[in-house]
Amino acid sequence: xxxxxxxxxxxxxxxxxPMHWIYNxxxxxxxxxxxxxxxxxxxQSANPFYRRTTGEQTCYGDQAYVLxxxxxxxxxxxxxxxxxxxxxxxxxxxxxxxxxxxxxRKKGSGPKVVLPIDGPWSNESLKAFFRNVDAGxxxxxxxxxxxxxxxxxxxxxxxxxxxxxxMLEKVEEAMRVTQNNDMCVAVTLAAARFLEHFILNGFDxxxxxxxxxxxxxxxxxxxxxxxxxxxx
Numbered sequence: 001x002x003x004x005x006x007x008x009x010x011x012x013x014x015x016x017x018p019m020h021w022i023y024n025x026x027x028x029x030x031x032x033x034x035x036x037x038x039x040x041x042x043x044q045s046a047n048p049f050y051r052r053t054t055g056e057q058t059c060y061g062d063q064a065y066v067l068x069x070x071x072x073x074x075x076x077x078x079x080x081x082x083x084x085x086x087x088x089x090x091x092x093x094x095x096x097x098x099x100x101x102x103x104x105r106k107k108g109s110g111p112k113v114v115l116p117i118d119g120p121w122s123n124e125s126l127k128a129f130f131r132n133v134d135a136g137x138x139x140x141x142x143x144x145x146x147x148x149x150x151x152x153x154x155x156x157x158x159x160x161x162x163x164x165x166x167m168l169e170k171v172e173e174a175m176r177v178t179q180n181n182d183m184c185v186a187v188t189l190a191a192a193r194f195l196e197h198f199i200l201n202g203f204d205x206x207x208x209x210x211x212x213x214x215x216x217x218x219x220x221x222x223x224x225x226x227x228x229x230x231x232x
Contacts, residue, residue, distance in 0.1 A: 017058050018042040021049050050121040059096075059123050060152035062089065067174060068156040077157065077170045082177050083140055086126070087133055096122050103127035103134075125149050129178045141180025150175040150188035158192050162199040168192060168222035186226035190215065 019042060022028045031046045032039050045051045052058075057065065066089045070082045090096045099105065100113050101122035126149075128142030157174050161167035171192045172185055179185070193211045197204065204210070214220050215227050224230075 016040070017052060017056065017061075018045040018047060018054050020047050020058055022046060045116070047116055049116050051116045051118055052120055056120075059121055059126070060149060062120070063126075063149060063178070064153035064155060067153050071156050071160055077174045079173060079177055082174060083133065086129065086178060090122060090126055091130065096120050098122075101127070103130040123147060123149055125179045139176070139180050141176045141178050143180045145179055146181050146184040146187075147179075150179050150184055151191045154188060154192050155195065158195045159199065162196045165221055167196060172222060182224070183226050183229070186224040186230050189222065189224060190227075190230045 016039075019028070019031060019039070022031060027046075027048075031042070035042060041054055043054055045054065063086070066085050067082065070078060070085050074081055088094075096119070098117060098119050099110065100117050101120075103122075103126075123145075125142040125145040125147065128145065129140050132140045132142075154171050154175070157171045158167060161170050168189050171189060175185060175188050179188075190211065193214055194207060197207050197210055201207075212231060215231050220227075
């Protein structure tokens with residue numbers, strides 16, 4: 001159900017974190033070789049970009065956690081509160097406050113960065129979010145980033161609003177706080193439709209057909225101009 005959907009989302013960001021972003025298949029096989037068949041919670045991080053203690057979350061999981069806290073406090077998507085919480089959790093004086101995560105750091109400037117960094121990684125959309133908040137912009141989300149942040153943090157909102165007509169609108173509202181990109185929104189909303197379908201129906205091998213039917217419906221909830229592109 002809804003509770004297990006978010007629990008799975010939260011747990012899913014922790015166990016694989018030591019093996020996050022290993023794109024070299026041979027290296028990944030090497031890392032997993034002595035851990036099979038239970039590779040979760042690898043004691044030492046093998047992440048080539050950043051290192052966190054095993055059990056701590058990725059940047060994606062931390063964003064979902066902040067969103068859950070805000071929803072728990074207000075019982076609804078509160079953009080002002082969410083903006084404040086994101087800034088406080090990922091901003092100055094936190095574990096994310098590292099030279100490479102500086103939202104004003106220009107590429108190629110300063111000393112050469114040695115990877116992996118010792119600490120968490122801040123995604124590009126969060127860096128743009130900080131710049132936009134600092135500049136006093138009403139729209140705080142990054143308008144160019146189209147990474148998976150929205151998809152990875154949508155579970156708390158979908159879990160709260162599953163089965164309600166405003167679900168997709170609430171997901172979009174929460175997502176645009178840090179990612180104000182139309183394609184990113186369209187993809188995230190498609191993912192939200194899948195999660196809602198599973199929450200309401202349980203396992204269903206026909207989930208893809210059900211979501212495609214929704215996206216093709218002229219009277220669908222919260223239509224996006226790019227829904228057709230998502231369908232392919």
